[in-house]
Amino acid sequence: MYELRLFFSKRGRIKYVSHLDMFRILQRAVRRAEIPLWYTEGFNPHPYISFLLALSLTVEGELEPVDIRIVGETYPEEVKNRLNAVLPEGLRVEKAATPVLKPAQIAYGAYIVTLDPQEITAEELTRALSSGKLVCEKSGKKNGKKVIKTVNVSEHIRSYQVSQTEKDVRLDVILPAGSVFNLNPLQLMEAVSAFLGRTVTPDRCVRTALLTEELSEFQ
Amino acid sequence: MDKTLEKILPLVQKPARYTGGELNSVIKDKNAVDIRYAFCFPDSYEIGMSHLGIKILYDIANKRPDTWCERVFAPWADMEAKMRENGIPLYALESGDPIRDFDFIGFTLQYELCYTNVLNMLDLAGLPVKAADRKELAPIVMGGGPCACNPEPIAEFFDLFSLGEGEEVNSELMDLYAVHKKKGSTKEAFLRAAAQIPGVYVPSLYDISYHEDGTVRAITPKDGAPAKVTKRIIRDLDHVSYPETFVVPFIDVVHDRVTHEIFRGCIRGCRFCQACFLTRPIREKSPDVIDAQCKTLCKNTGYDEISLCSLSSSDYTRIEELLGDLLSWTPEQKVNVALPSLRVDNFSDELVQKLTNVRKSGLTFAPEAGTQRMRDVINKNVTEEEMLQTARIAFAGGYSSVKLYFMLGLPTETDEDVEGIGALAKKVVDEFYGMPDRPKGKGCTVGISAASFVPKPFTPFQWEPQATREALLHKQTHLKETLPSKKINVSFHDINTSFLEAVFARGDRRLSAVIYEAFRRGCKFDGWGEFFKFDTWMQVFSDLGIDPAFYANRRRPYDEIFPWDHLDYGVSRGFLERENEKAKRAETTAHCRIQCAGCGASKLNGGHCDV
Structure with missing residues (x-):
């Protein structure tokens, strides 16, 4: 084997x-x-x-x-x-x-989120991400029962970069991933939507890599 | 992919049902083909993708260089709502193109309760649902499958029906269509020519007149259409085209495996069973052909399960040889072989031995009725002893859960017959606990599933009334109250669903108005409990002044002209009448291998049956 x-x-x-x-x-x-x-x-x-x-x-x-x-x-x-x-x-x-590494060594995911400038501008996105006030709701389990928890998203964003390309607004972001705690870019965008008070749905989300605690590539 | 579609897909359940892109789906250059064919299954993706017929006909159509055949299923209600909201018309999965621009839209009609879905799909495609309102040559809306044996209730919505097996006739239709398309023919001209192809029924070429009492007076063909349309069969199953690969769905569907048909027809002649009489004569496929095709299919799909399908699979004359062939390679490749349709009277030790080489699950048998008298009436030629013997073999082979299928409301059924169902199930339970070496610490469960009998065209019971709702309710209650053991659980089919099924199964053309109105009032997915709006249906019948009991609950005399009398499935009306008389006397008819009962179907195969 x-x-x-x-x-x-x-x-x-x-x-x-x-x-x-x-x-x-x-x-x-x-x-x-x-x-x-x-x-x-x-x-x-x-x-x-x-x-x-x-x-x-x-x-x-x-x-x-x-x-x-x-x-x-x-x-x-x-x-x-x-x-x-x-x-x-x-x-x-x-x-x-x-x-090479153990599955438990996965700590982060690197994502590229592509957004429609008609829905959100680079400035708005930057304002939301730097606000420190992003929260989203996440369903989880407590004592076997389904509960809705409010998660502070801002404190979990490892790093991000917003840029404006010809057609799109692009967000490069590193979010926690792994068996312990996960935050995906869709949840991040929900938090941004809640912050802005309107729904912003990404055109495209791509996870480009999984990273270790030290932000090196998971192998 | 379309950007609007991309926006709505994340908002619906199981979006992978609507994307296409599955392994082995066929992509062609649309500019390089003459005929676009939308093969529609009027139910959910999960049901439609389980159907063998669609795989066979999809493959045959796509083998033609001039044709691109694509799949279409009924979008689930959430997706349909989003499509309508965003102006997305019904599209085919392979190309994503709207099917209203196709040449053919073909529906497979497996079940009467899918009729409103057909209308809903045409409407979602942006097409008029009534054939008379679609004036252009394309698209030609056609139907096939078991319900095509009496398509009268939906005749107004279709341009043509294909009766019987479609492998050859579909290609003949496409050849003809290609010629007419090139010529720039009218739809009428094409349909008149199509009606000359054996097995093709063009409903607009038949005038129906009625007696004052509502029964059919005459069915009159016009424009050279044949007085009788005879169903098509494939004579040689070994040489007919069979797919080398299936489209493999991404998501879990109902039957997600290699399916292989081992023969067509049935020797048994149970008097309630429409499938038996619609699929005669018996034609078998050779074990070596089946084995080789299964091997190829497993290789091309990656499936790890093969299901051998037919009616009453243990009647396949070379079953042991076939299982021997298959089991020479399947265990090593971790492929499971299943035989889902077995009879209780020839379920042998060796067969169980072979089947127990593969994974064990529950066992299902269909005694259909609880007493010997009742089983004789329906010609289910099995005895109680044979059933208990089977249960013994199965239990000894390691099975511990058995499901038994019965029907309530069969002709001549009494309360005593109903009690017999519980009594038989009890004896099965007793067999388990009577085994000296039964597995310790393991209980036995016997489940009874009781459906309501629906009389169907082309069966000996086509003249019989369906038991009324009140009678069926009484029978269900009586069965529950007389169950002799707690180890038996019982479930019932919905009576209202069976009633509607009975109305449409033997309905006539006047029901088109009812189906149209029910569709207009939002009826769809009628086979699904959560969507079925029985009250709406009853309101429609009442508003249109049509009595559904006339179709479902009326005993029809032998000399009545049936709405489907111009359609010929091989089995003669005289034979069916004789069988009906024998049923009244609780007399059985031996199966085809003991003695030919002269049903007439062999005429379709040059007088030959594989018996």
């Missing part, structure tokens, strides 16, 4: 496919690629495919890590090529390698 970490991109309309569906999609792709998956032992054997971190619906990704277990020795490059020959539109393996 051999563990392999794939970094895949998810671009275009496949961003409307939920995280829960990704397991099945990848499992079938691996089968089509005739890569010998390792199955768990037990009454109901299933393959080991583990997406390290969920990507929210409508957010695209450039380097999303997933760990798979394979029977015997397989060359990462070959796995990558064979998968890329059979993956559906929008999914691509960008990198395949032996895992």
